[in-house]
Amino acid sequence: MPNKNHARSKLPKAQQRQPLLTTRRNARMARSAHAYVRGNTSKFYEWLDGIEGHALPEGPAVWICGDCHSGNLGPVADARGRVEIQIRDLDQTVIGNPAHDLIRLGLSLATAARGSDLPGVTTVRMMEALADGYERAFDEAAGDADIHAEKPEAVRVVMKEAVRRSWRHLAEERIEDIEPSIPLGPRFWPLARRERREIDALFEQGSLEGLATVLRDGGDDTDVSVLDAAYWVKGCSSLGRLRYAVLLDIDGAAVEGDDLCLIDIKEAAQAAAPRYAGVRMPRDNAERVVEGARHLSPLLGERMRAARLADRAVVIRELLPQDMKLTIEQLTRDEAMKAARFLALVVGKAHARQMDSGERKAWLTELRRNRSKTLDAPGWLWTSIVELVSSHAAGYLEHCRRYATGATGRKD
Known part of the structure; x- marks a missing residue:
């Protein structure tokens, strides 16, 4: 049987990511x-x-x-x-x-x-x-x-x-299994201990607990816990920015598919797109992205939140099985x-x-x-x-x- 610890040791550490991501993007x-x-x-x-x-x-x-x-x-x-x-x-x-x-x-x-x-x-x-x-x-x-x-x-x-997609389809596509963990490999890289601590602290905030429970009809007292997290090698133009996949348990009880929640955390950088002069937009880049989503894509905007992680603006959203890329x-x-x-x-x-x-x-x-x-x-x-x-x-x-x-x- 393959040694998981040995396979993990070959994956890049946090300080080694940037040159590899640049090469992959090119x-x-x-x-x-x-x-x-x-x-x-x-x-x-x-x-x-x-x-x-x-x-x-x-x-x-x-x-x-x-x-x-x-x-x-x-x-x-x-x-x-x-x-x-x-x-x-x-x-x-x-x-x-x-x-x-x-x-x-x-x-x-x-x-x-x-x-x-x-x-x-x-x-x-x-x-x-x-x-x-x-x-x-x-x-x-x-x-x-x-x-x-x-x-x-x-x-x-x-x-x-x-x-027709369900949580099982999302889990098998994104994390290759329905077990409550994110498999490390080409798509998911290990986190530094500091990154994991910061992600754990992020989801202790009440506003983000609400994001995780809004799609489950959970109340304000619903327990939310981080089961696993990893750096997500995803996209093309965004490669090199902070990007994390986070697996949450919504009720804190027995872990089942309906209780799991896969969260995408994505760094919001300064927009390069030309804006009209004299218009007012949120100065925080994550708040700008969320506000734009609410106007352009209401179905998506309602399940996005702006936050700070490692002193950077990030956009947080739950991934749903129906979210798919049009190719x-x-x-x-x-x-x-x-x-x-x-x-x-x-x-x-x-x-x-x-x-x-x-x-x-x-x-x-x-x-x-x-x-x-x-x-x-x-x-x-x-x-x-x-x-x-x-x-x-x-x-x-x-x-x-x-x-x-x-x-x-x-x-x-």
């Missing part, structure tokens, strides 16, 4: 152009910073995702088990220009189309579908039916799986159009719910301007996508030269 981004786009948000912000001041319309000041690629959308659930496709990663959320989210989503989908070897004309039609789906969210005559219609196959599959890698021509229209509608709904009727009408009017005879989408949207696809393609090849070739022992 390797993940080299896997595909789509992965590079997802992981290199800073390149998108550099492009925004470099364009002329009036090249994009200035939409109403609302909370935006700030990093609105397709992988940051997916099924999320609320405390009552209702499941919807919403924005699921709010690290970069700010009060800013909603046009930025639309462009970022368009870049992600255009890159997925290129990865699927679809012809350029399909990308043109995708951007038209993207504009159409987004605009529907602000058209009061359209109603709410559109968000449930014409779901692409990738969305139908993940939604069907999400609604859009290989697309057919038909599915490409459906995906663009549907996901843009989801993002548009998240923006529109923050606007009054006058703001929605004015934004819709602006979105429908600047059309040509050959493109049924705003000219600024198409120009932005062309520039971004080109710059990211070059950036991806350079990234591969620097990192992927080094992994095979070749020199620059």
